Amino acid sequence: MELTGQIVKALSGFYYVEESETHHVYQTRGRGQFRNTDTTPLVGDWVNFTTTNPDEGILTAINPRKNDMIRPPVANVDLAFLVASVAEPKISPKLIDRYLVYLESLGIQPILYLSKVDLLSAQEREELVDLISLYQQIGYTVFLNTELTGKAEQLATLIQNKTVVAVGQSGVGKSTLLNELLPERVIETAEVSQSLGRGKHTTRHTELHDVFGGKVADTPGFSNIAIDYIPKEDLDSYFPEMLALKGQCKFRQCTHQHEPQCVVKAAVETGHISQQRYDSYVQMYHEIADAKPHYKRKKC
Structure with missing residues (x-):
């Protein structure tokens, strides 16, 4: 019997799936196809699985993700x-x-x-x-x-x-x-x-x-977080106060650093955007720009 549910825990190669209707949790393992396609099921995934007994099953498919x-x-x-x-x-x-x-x-x-x-x-x-x-x-x-x-x-x-x-x-x-x-x-x-x-x-x-x-x-803690998977041209979109001004600068691909008539720099000068936040943006922009393409990491 094939069922659907959400992975609520991953531990030692087992995936614990809460079935959508009954909320019963099954201990499952992934099929070999996941290893062959280099796909790792994650906690939070919505999945299809078949049951082998009332408490165990086999993952058969991972549904499309919103994000990971x-x-x-x-x-x-x-x-x-x-x-x-x-x-x-x-x-x-x-x-x-x-x-x-x-x-x-x-x-x-x-x-x-x-x-x-x-x-x-x-x-x-x-x-x-x-x-x-x-x-x-x-x-x-x-x-x-x-x-x-x-x-x-x-x-x-x-x-x-x-x-x-x-x-x-x-x-x-x-x-x-x-x-x-x-x-x-x-x-x-x-x-x-x-x-x-x-x-x-x-x-x-x-x-x-x-x-x-x-x-x-x-979730386990971590001390470092990579952001160099983000295109530098998109970085300002992830600062809400800069996103609100998107498209208002004189230059279409404005980096908000050296260009004239930049509304973001003007907002920093007037205090509508904090200097601290702007400095964070500049630091991250240069980190992304300086990252070597073949060393760039996926989102971590």
Whole structure:
């Protein structure tokens, strides 16, 4: 019998598929055709499978994907919580911008979640207001870990009927966020290494959990994210404040750096686009432009 469902966990060569109608989870393996075509099933994939008994099956086909993330390895993602720690380890705004560009390029709605706010002094919290305001003015939703309690209704509205991931560096608080969303499930967390200034990988596989009528993935953390698969001419499309001005510069292929009558540079001068965000754009533009074609990586 052939059934359809979504892969909710991948572990040790097995793919755990939740059948669409009954929501029963089958342990499946992929057919050899996936190896022959160099296709890897991902958590979040909608798949066809045949059952060999009431609990096991064989994957037969992967349905077309909306998108796919290699790091973290999840497909068909609608929304992502970008978990950014403001202390131990403190994430830089440029790294936040890098993650946002990555998510925007995949058509994934980002939600900025600032963790470890409770570790800040009163003065440091005041300084954080400007960072929060910057991203809210661009149009991003921002949550603080200290304010998550009582936001169930807002979270439910965001997550319902969506596949959601939590992304960010190791040790920034992704598992802690998931514990807040799923209080009955305790996800392992770890202290940040004092010598290296970064966290340990507490999540070793990717799995979808039922949260507020949607599916949320706890995923392994990673410290580096490649963006050189993005054509440099398209980079400004993944900065919402620049996208709003698309096509208004004097030159059609304006890089927003040296050209005259550039509306983006004018917006930076007037403060309508922040200098920090513009600097992030320039840095990423040159990284993409300088990448050697045969070394360019796929989206990671």
